[in-house]
Amino acid sequence: MKDPIDIIAGLGVVPVIAIERASDAVPLADALLEGGLPVAEITFRTEAAADVLAAMRDARPELCIGAGTILDKANLARAVASGARFGLAPGYDPDIVDAAKAANLPFCPGIMTPSDLTLAAARGVRLAKFFPAGVAGGPKALSGISAPFAHLGIRFIPTGGVTEATIGDWLAIRQVVAVGGTWIAKTEDIRDGRFAEIAKNAKAAVKVAQEALEKRQ
Numbered sequence: 171m172k173d174p175i176d177i178i179a180g181l182g183v184v185p186v187i188a189i190e191r192a193s194d195a196v197p198l199a200d201a202l203l204e205g206g207l208p209v210a211e212i213t214f215r216t217e218a219a220a221d222v223l224a225a226m227r228d229a230r231p232e233l234c235i236g237a238g239t240i241l242d243k244a245n246l247a248r249a250v251a252s253g254a255r256f257g258l259a260p261g262y263d264p265d266i267v268d269a270a271k272a273a274n275l276p277f278c279p280g281i282m283t284p285s286d287l288t289l290a291a292a293r294g295v296r297l298a299k300f301f302p303a304g305v306a307g308g309p310k311a312l313s314g315i316s317a318p319f320a321h322l323g324i325r326f327i328p329t330g331g332v333t334e335a336t337i338g339d340w341l342a343i344r345q346v347v348a349v350g351g352t353w354i355a356k357t358e359d360i361r362d363g364r365f366a367e368i369a370k371n372a373k374a375a376v377k378v379a380q381e382a383l384e385k386r387q
């Protein structure tokens with residue numbers, strides 16, 4: 171099976187999803203696949219998250235699924251048991267980083283400051299979510315914060331306030347693996363069954379991300 175981080179890096183964009191009903195899991199997976207975006211970060215912000223992961227794993231194994239908003243070890247374990255192939259969090263908790271490593275789960279904790287990054291780097295983190303990317307100062311802030319860590323090869327997934335219009339600015343930074351965001355598959359669009367809209371958003375995001383990735387080669 172291909173490495174999930176390589177899949178994410180190839181696509182350049184990850185939909186961050188808060189989904190309320192497990193019955194929407196397969197239609198959502200199909201919308202993302204139809205949009206050419208075979209990846210999903212299912213956040214543990216809803217009761218349904220673990221069931222959604224399991225339903226996607228069982229029905230659409232071609233979708234690379236991960237778990238977001240991992241704030242404790244219990245949800246980390248549930249995510250792994252339900253088929254998550256990668257994990258992310260809005261912040262940095264060394265215990266969760268260690269637990270993910272022990273579970274062999276590629277894990278991307280959140281950082282926003284040089285101090286966060288110092289602690290995460292010392293714990294072996296080489297992929298971090300820059301969160302909340304927009305209010306933290308945008309691409310210029312990430313360039314500044316990450317500069318002293320460049321020799322360590324740390325890479326980033328900026329998330330929070332990213333839009334289709336700003337994908338290119340973020341992906342112009344070499345250390346940015348991909349951007350994350352909720353605009354592709356919004357909770358209310360999933361709730362109301364607007365899967366065609368989600369496929370359309372996915373397709374548009376992938377197109378912009380691919381153009382940006384080609385430009386920086």
Ligand SMILES: O=C[C@H](O)COP(=O)(O)O
Nearest residue numbers: 186330331332351352353
């Ligand atoms: O809750 C925040 C998400 O991780 C990113 O949200 P956003 O793409 O809507 O800014």
Ligand SMILES: CC(=O)C(=O)O
Nearest residue numbers: 238239258259260329
């Ligand atoms: C902030 C984010 O994307 C997460 O909850 O994992």
